[in-house]
Amino acid sequence: MTLPAEFIEKYQKLLGEESNNFFEAIDKQSKKGFRLNPLKYNYQDVQYSLKEPIEFTSDGYYGGVSGRDSEWTGGYVYSQDPSAMYPAVALDVKPGDIVLDLCAAPGGKSTALASALRNEGVLVANEISRSRAKDLRENLERWGATNVVVTNESPDRLAKKLPAFFDKILIDAPCSGEGMFRKDPDAMQYWSQEYVITCQTRQKEILAEAMKMLKPGGEIVYSTCTYSPEEDEEIVAWLVENYNLKVEPLKLFKGMSSGRPDWTGANLPDLKETVRLWFQNGVGEGQFVARLRNTEENSNNESKTEKRKKKRQKKTTVTRLNKEEIATVEKVITNFVLPTGLENWQKEVLQSNGHVFVPALDPEILNDLHILNNGVELGLLKKKRFEPSHQLAEVLGQKEQRQLINFEDKANYERYLHGETIKVDSKLRGFVLVAYRNHIFSFGKIGNDQILKNFYPKGLRK
Numbered sequence: 013m014t015l016p017a018e019f020i021e022k023y024q025k026l027l028g029e030e031s032n033n034f035f036e037a038i039d040k041q042s043k044k045g046f047r048l049n050p051l052k053y054n055y056q057d058v059q060y061s062l063k064e065p066i067e068f069t070s071d072g073y074y075g076g077v078s079g080r081d082s083e084w085t086g087g088y089v090y091s092q093d094p095s096a097m098y099p100a101v102a103l104d105v106k107p108g109d110i111v112l113d114l115c116a117a118p119g120g121k122s123t124a125l126a127s128a129l130r131n132e133g134v135l136v137a138n139e140i141s142r143s144r145a146k147d148l149r150e151n152l153e154r155w156g157a158t159n160v161v162v163t164n165e166s167p168d169r170l171a172k173k174l175p176a177f178f179d180k181i182l183i184d185a186p187c188s189g190e191g192m193f194r195k196d197p198d199a200m201q202y203w204s205q206e207y208v209i210t211c212q213t214r215q216k217e218i219l220a221e222a223m224k225m226l227k228p229g230g231e232i233v234y235s236t237c238t239y240s241p242e243e244d245e246e247i248v249a250w251l252v253e254n255y256n257l258k259v260e261p262l263k264l265f266k267g268m269s270s271g272r273p274d275w276t277g278a279n280l281p282d283l284k285e286t287v288r289l290w291f292q293n294g295v296g297e298g299q300f301v302a303r304l305r306n307t308e309e310n311s312n313n314e315s316k317t318e319k320r321k322k323k324r325q326k327k328t329t330v331t332r333l334n335k336e337e338i339a340t341v342e343k344v345i346t347n348f349v350l351p352t353g354l355e356n357w358q359k360e361v362l363q364s365n366g367h368v369f370v371p372a373l374d375p376e377i378l379n380d381l382h383i384l385n386n387g388v389e390l391g392l393l394k395k396k397r398f399e400p401s402h403q404l405a406e407v408l409g410q411k412e413q414r415q416l417i418n419f420e421d422k423a424n425y426e427r428y429l430h431g432e433t434i435k436v437d438s439k440l441r442g443f444v445l446v447a448y449r450n451h452i453f454s455f456g457k458i459g460n461d462q463i464l465k466n467f468y469p470k471g472l473r474k
């Protein structure tokens with residue numbers, strides 16, 4: 013691989029003799045990884061080998077997966093570079109936390125954060141790019157958590173709506189992507205020292221907005237997939253200098269090394285507590301990870317809270333369901349076993365233009381934001397009929413279900429993914445969940461003719 017001369021010179025200076033290993037590793041194959049989804053029923057029942065766990069994760073393994081497998085369509089796995097698994101681990105999310113993933117698409121880290129929350133608390137997964145936000149929504153839909161909000165916003169618009177709102181924030185910042193060079197050599201064509209500095213400026217702008225959303229005592233994890241000190245240690249030094257933030261120690265596992273205070277002007281000793289993953293050390297591609305705690309004890313956000321209350325009074329198109337409508341939804345829902353987060357759906361359920369949903373956050377708090385998902389869309393109410401949503405099928409994959417058609421044969425699974433109807437030998441009627449290898453991936457509907465009507469969304473068909 014031909015690297016830019018300026019890049020070679022820079023890393024020879026920074027790494028000294030180690031730079032030989034670094035440059036050699038760029039030409040080697042990357043080691044793939046995947047994460048399992050502990051939210052799903054019998055989640056370790058997958059066709060992949062689980063013999064090579066990734067040490068610092070609870071659900072990460074070395075190996076490859078395919079987007080056609082039922083493990084993928086049913087949200088049992090997410091393919092992720094092993095080093096990219098560390099930022100979500102470092103944020104140490106606990107059930108009940110209010111969490112923001114500010115730069116979230118395509119969702120590798122968001123899915124891990126949702127796993128850690130176990131349906132309790134809230135994850136707001138935000139992505140600024142419209143097309144990438146769509147992928148993020150789809151990936152999180154497959155994951156099947158009940159407590160996720162997906163937004164497509166700029167950090168500053170989000171910060172205006174949600175001041176001092178989050179316990180934990182992940183900022184997996186856009187960066188010069190040096191850690192992606194061997195996976196995606198095209199990424200190299202954008203590289204220049206000038207680009208590194210442009211990225212640094214953008215990272216500071218994003219972090220300044222993130223800080224407005226962090227509660228006193230809250231924690232942030234800042235990560236990049238680049239090696240440049242300007243976007244890594246220097247950013248952390250800037251954060252410490254400009255905010256009441258303290259660097260928190262992160263555990264070093266095999267293949268990880270400490271951050272480099274000596275690569276910054278500030279030479280702040282705490283930078284040693286940050287973590288670098290280099291591709292020559294065998295844990296996937298490159299990653300930098302830092303964890304910082306907000307040492308402010310009180311929020312002077314009183315007036316902001318007041319503002320939020322006022323904004324809550326603004327009208328939205330969201331309404332409650334009447335008794336008859338709840339009964340219509342109930343007729344379908346009652347056939348399925350519901351996971352945590354949906355047990356009290358009758359009390360919490362709302363609708364917007366017929367879309368019936370159980371919100372993860374009060375929609376009025378989110379008023380004016382571009383929301384792609386708030387909690388779980390149960391389905392669509394059409395006069396006296398209710399059609400369950402695809403998202404609900406993925407959510408119901410958390411539990412063992414009886415109202416289920418489990419294809420024995422891979423050909424039927426493939427035909428269903430393609431959008432075909434299937435003749436089934438079953439006494440079940442009406443809406444059923446559809447699975448292959450017990451991985452629930454869709455709804456279907458069976459009539460008296462025993463034909464399974466296809467409800468796999470047109471946009472996802474393969």
Ligand SMILES: C[S@@+](CC[C@H](N)C(=O)[O-])C[C@H]1O[C@@H](n2cnc3c(N)ncnc32)[C@H](O)[C@@H]1O
Nearest residue numbers: 115116117118119120121140141184185186218
């Ligand atoms: C490193 S990627 C995120 C990867 C993601 N966290 C994951 O694990 O799948 C950085 C993301 O930041 C987004 N981004 C770019 N410019 C941004 C900005 N000014 N503010 C916020 N996000 C931005 C990009 O669209 C991109 O999706």
